[in-house]
Amino acid sequence: MTGNPEQGDVDVVGMWRTADGHIRQELRADGRYEEARGSRSRAYTGRYTVTGSHIDYVDDSGFTATGDIRDGVLFHEHLVLHREEKQA
Template sequence: MQQAPHPYVGMWVTEDGRIRHHLLPDGRYDEARGKRQSAYQGRYWVTGNHIDYVDDTGFTADGDFVDGVLYHAGMILRRED
């Protein structure tokens, strides 16, 4: 499913740098955890300021963008410059 471009494409990182979500423009994401690159991969879609994730194993999660911050599963991620 093709989605319209949104302003949230890019890298989102926790303050300690341990969790990194790379939101790709094609609706896929790649999540790194610690030293483990590509720990989780899957697809996502954004509706307004809400994001839904489905990883390649079928696990689902979601989050919300508020004032330039991604709140996801109890984590706070900020866009990496």
Template sequence: MNTHDTPSPVPHPYVGMWVTADGHIRQELLPNGRYDEARGTRRSAYTGNYTVTGDHLEYVDDTGFTATGDVRNGVLYHEHLVLYREDEVPAHDDGR
């Protein structure tokens, strides 16, 4: 390791892909404080900045719209949405 190299900081534990149970909404929290939210087939439907304080998130999209979210028990409650880690989405009971 070069003496001028610095190790990459460990990303915040909330960084990564969050999705609704039906997969329609996908919100990626990026390590640089940006987010990118897809809705259905519409990629980057919403983009902007986010900050985390404890388990609370504050969002400001690129148009200036603001929103909030809270992580409780590993689930992200973002305004009226409930999002799960991409690899932890609960299975649907579709009656089959």
């Protein structure tokens, strides 16, 4: 589950990118994520859950990570990602 905005959980669904675009993380509505690094698509895949503005990740290989949304910015471990504008 990706979280429930009606209960105060932040909506995180969409594409998030580092400023240089090297790392791209797609957070899908089904609670799955795919992370691309450079030309390597799907470098990491797994599932995530949202509680408030906190994200817990569990990669398909078993490792875990966390992130937090502050002022519309995703701080994921040592990365700083910004949401990509949705195309109309």
